[in-house]
Structure formats: C-alpha cells, structure tokens
Amino acid sequence: MSPQRSGIASNIRQLIVDGKSKTALDNAKEFHKEQRSAESEILLIDAYLARIQALFDQNLVVEAKSLIALVRERFPSAKERLDIRIQAEALYGKAWSLLLLGRPRELPACIQELDMLRSAQMKIGGWHRKQDVYSLYALLETSNGEFAQAAEHAGKAQAASRGGHQPNDVLIQSAILEVQLRLLRNALNGAPDNSAPQLTLSAADAAVRDSMKRLRSFCRVFPIGRPLLHLRQGEFEWIKGHGAAAIKHCELALKAARNLKSEYYQALAHRDLAIYLNADNPDRNGHLREAESIFVKLGAARDLARLQCDAKATEMN
Numbered sequence: 001m002s003p004q005r006s007g008i009a010s011n012i013r014q015l016i017v018d019g020k021s022k023t024a025l026d027n028a029k030e031f032h033k034e035q036r037s038a039e040s041e042i043l044l045i046d047a048y049l050a051r052i053q054a055l056f057d058q059n060l061v062v063e064a065k066s067l068i069a070l071v072r073e074r075f076p077s078a079k080e081r082l083d084i085r086i087q088a089e090a091l092y093g094k095a096w097s098l099l100l101l102g103r104p105r106e107l108p109a110c111i112q113e114l115d116m117l118r119s120a121q122m123k124i125g126g127w128h129r130k131q132d133v134y135s136l137y138a139l140l141e142t143s144n145g146e147f148a149q150a151a152e153h154a155g156k157a158q159a160a161s162r163g164g165h166q167p168n169d170v171l172i173q174s175a176i177l178e179v180q181l182r183l184l185r186n187a188l189n190g191a192p193d194n195s196a197p198q199l200t201l202s203a204a205d206a207a208v209r210d211s212m213k214r215l216r217s218f219c220r221v222f223p224i225g226r227p228l229l230h231l232r233q234g235e236f237e238w239i240k241g242h243g244a245a246a247i248k249h250c251e252l253a254l255k256a257a258r259n260l261k262s263e264y265y266q267a268l269a270h271r272d273l274a275i276y277l278n279a280d281n282p283d284r285n286g287h288l289r290e291a292e293s294i295f296v297k298l299g300a301a302r303d304l305a306r307l308q309c310d311a312k313a314t315e316m317n
Contacts, residue, residue: 005035009043016047021054045071045078049085056089088117095136096171102301104143111136131160132168135175142179147186151199154179158211170225173215177232180208185239208236226256227265231272238276246276267294271303275310 008031015024028047032040048071055064068086071078091114098107115133134157141150154176161172184204199207212233219225234249250272257265270291277284288307295304 005031009039012043012047016050019054021047021051025051041075041077045075045081048075048078049081052082053085053089084117084120088114091117092132099136099139100298100300100302102305104140107136107140111140129160131157131172134160135172138179139175142182147183150179151183154183155207158214161214169218170222170228173211173218173225174228174232177208177211177215177228180204180211181232181235181239184208184236188239212236223256224260227253227260227262227269229253230256231265231268234272234276238272243276247273250276263294264298264300267291267298267300267303270294271307271310274307 138153230253238246254269274288
C-alpha cells in the first residue's frame with residue numbers, strides 16, 4: 001500500500017477510535033471501492049462493526065440488526081467477528097442487569113466471560129474496551145467492601161477511557177463516580193480497615209472533581225448524561241455538607257430525566273430527594289413513593305434496597 005493510501009487508512013482507523021463511526025464507514029466504503037484489496041475489505045468490516053456498536057449504544061437495535069444482516073451477507077469472513085462481538089455486547093448488558101437486579105454473586109463469572117470474549121475480539125482484528133471490565137469490577141468490589149481494589153479498578157477505568165467520548169461511556173462514568181463518591185465518603189467519615197489507606201481526603205476529593213469535569217464534557221456531546229451529571233453533583237454536594245445545593249441538583253436531574261423520558265433516572269432523582277429533604281418536609285414521602293414505585297416496576301432490587309436503607313437512616317437522624 002502506498003504512503004498516501006496508508007495515510008487514508010490510518011485516518012479511517014482514527015475516526016473509528018474517536019467514535020465517529022458514520023464518517024468512518026462512509027470513508028471506508030469509498031476507500032474499498034477504489035482499492036478492492038483484502039486490506040481495504042478488513043478496514044471496511046472494522047468500520048461496519050464500529051457503526052453497529054454505535055447503533056447498539058444509541059439503542060437503535062433494529063438498525064443495528066439490519067446492518068449485521070447486510071455485513072453477514074456481503075462479507076462471509078466477518079461472521080466470526082460479528083458473532084463474538086454480539087455475544088460480548090450481550091454479556092455487557094447482562095452484567096449491568098445483574099447489578100440492577102441485585103445479583104452480585106453472578107457478576108464475577110459474567111465479567112470474566114466478558115473479558116475473555118473481548119480478548120478474543122482483539123485476536124481476530126477487533127478491540128477491547130478494558131474500561132468496561134474495570135468499571136464493573138470497581139462496582140462489584142465496592143459492594144463487597146473491598147475499597148482498595150475498587151479504587152484501583154476505578155483508576156484503571158478512568159485512565160482507559162481517556163480520549164474521545166462514546167455514548168456507552170455514560171455507564172463507565174456512572175460506575176467510576178459511584179465508587180469515587182463512596183471512597184470520598186469513607187475518607188470524610190474515617191475509612192474502615194479494608195478501605196484504601198493511601199487515598200487521602202484531598203486525593204479523593206480531587207478524583208471526584210476530575211471525573212465530574214469529564215462527565216460535563218461528555219454531556220456537551222451526549223445530553224443523555226445530564227441526569228447522571230446532576231445526580232452525582234448532588235451527591236457530592238451532600239457529602240460535603242451543602243444540603244441546599246444537593247437538593248437543587250436533584251431537582252435539575254429530575255427535570256433532565258423527564259425530558260429524556262428516562263424512568264430509571266427519574267427514580268434515582270426521587271430517591272435522592274427523599275434522602276436529602278428533611279423528614280418533616282411534606283414533599284419527602286411523595287418522592288419516596290415515586291422512587292419505590294419505579295424501582296419495583298423496573299425490578300431494580302439494588303436501588304430499592306439502598307432507598308429503604310437510606311430512608312430509614314434519614315428518619316433516625
């Protein structure tokens with residue numbers, strides 16, 4: 001391949017890495033039309049796979065499946081890569097479902113299988129987003145009280161996710177901030193023996209601020225992250241003792257979630273408002289009922305358990 005053509009191929013691969021799958025696919029089609037080589041076909045298949053992933057990330061399942069059928073028909077050599085890719089994405093979705101449903105015992109095997117499939121993708125020309133695995137491990141370890149390991153995996157997830165934003169990053173940033181906020185809370189309250197002793201209060205605070213900055217950057221590209229941004233900012237303000245600011249961010253999160261028609265984020269906003277409002281506030285019980293109703297409807301056992309625990313703690317205080 002000539003230097004000029006090699007440069008074009010490199011530019012297409014950079015577009016894929018940057019999450020610009022539509023432009024990458026358009027350019028790869030033109031490139032393969034001109035080249036008709038084995039190398040240009042591999043590049044085109046990679047661009048198709050990136051576009052399929054982007055459609056799944058945007059919940060455009062019908063469009064993604066239609067593109068899968070087209071690729072399988074035109075490029076038989078891509079079948080193995082597609083099959084592994086689909087299995088891996090199904091496992092990633094399953095892992096988050098297990099978290100939502102409050103079934104952490106099943107999670108380690110699911111994450112391990114996901115890691116193996118993603119590694120298999122790399123061997124046949126795909127890529128492995130290690131931040132997906134790291135962030136899931138961080139959440140699991142936090143739920144088990146293994147805070148030193150959780151801090152390590154959250155840091156790895158953050159380092160691996162540097163660069164351009166992709167729609168699916170909202171899950172990663174959600175996980176990273178949930179862990180970091182828990183570590184900050186531990187540092188403020190006096191960390192337990194199995195926490196991360198090397199994580200000082202100032203370091204924990206700085207880590208949260210850095211992640212919030214990245215999440216704000218993500219939201220400028222993908223509005224889907226706005227409810228999460230305000231929820232995490234609200235929790236940060238609450239931990240720091242700024243009750244009024246925490247409530248304000250929860251109200252903004254609820255408004256953003258309603259605009260996006262996201263029941264789950266609405267429930268999280270109702271839950272946090274029920275926690276942050278005084279026990280004698282007339283609106284508190286309404287938020288509590290709304291959050292509980294949606295969590296039950298969605299089968300979100302993990303969030304329901306936290307709601308009930310935090311609500312009791314608020315009443316005791």
